[in-house]
Amino acid sequence: xxxxHGPGDAFxxxxxxxxxxxRSAPVSALExxxxxxxxRDEFLRLARRHVGVKDALLALLAERIRRANERIVxxxxxxxxxxxxxxxxxxxxxxxxxxxxxxPLTQEQLA
Numbered sequence: 326x327x328x329x330h331g332p333g334d335a336f337x338x339x340x341x342x343x344x345x346x347x348r349s350a351p352v353s354a355l356e357x358x359x360x361x362x363x364x365r366d367e368f369l370r371l372a373r374r375h376v377g378v379k380d381a382l383l384a385l386l387a388e389r390i391r392r393a394n395e396r397i398v399x400x401x402x403x404x405x406x407x408x409x410x411x412x413x414x415x416x417x418x419x420x421x422x423x424x425x426x427x428x429p430l431t432q433e434q435l436a
Contacts, residue, residue: 329415341363355430412435
C-alpha cells in the first residue's frame, strides 16, 4: 500500500502530464466511493484556458513529493511499532480522530 486517500483527494495525476504515462500502482476503495475522471486531452484544453489549473496541479504534485519523502523517512528510520503508530495517525486524519470511528484497515495493511 503506497497511500491512503480521503474525500476530495486526487490520484493518477501523473497521467495528465505524460501521453505515455502508465499507472504506477492499482487503486482500491476501502469503502463505497464516487470518483471523477479527467482525461489528459480535457485537462490540457482546460489548462490552456485557465493558467491557474497548472498551478493547482503543481501544488498537488509538490504535496505528493513531500508525503513520499515522509513515507521514505518513516520506512527507513522508524522501528515497526512506531511505523504502525504513524500509520494510525495518518488514517485518523482521514476517518476522523476518536474511538467512535473505526478505521477499515487490517493490522497487516497498517504494518
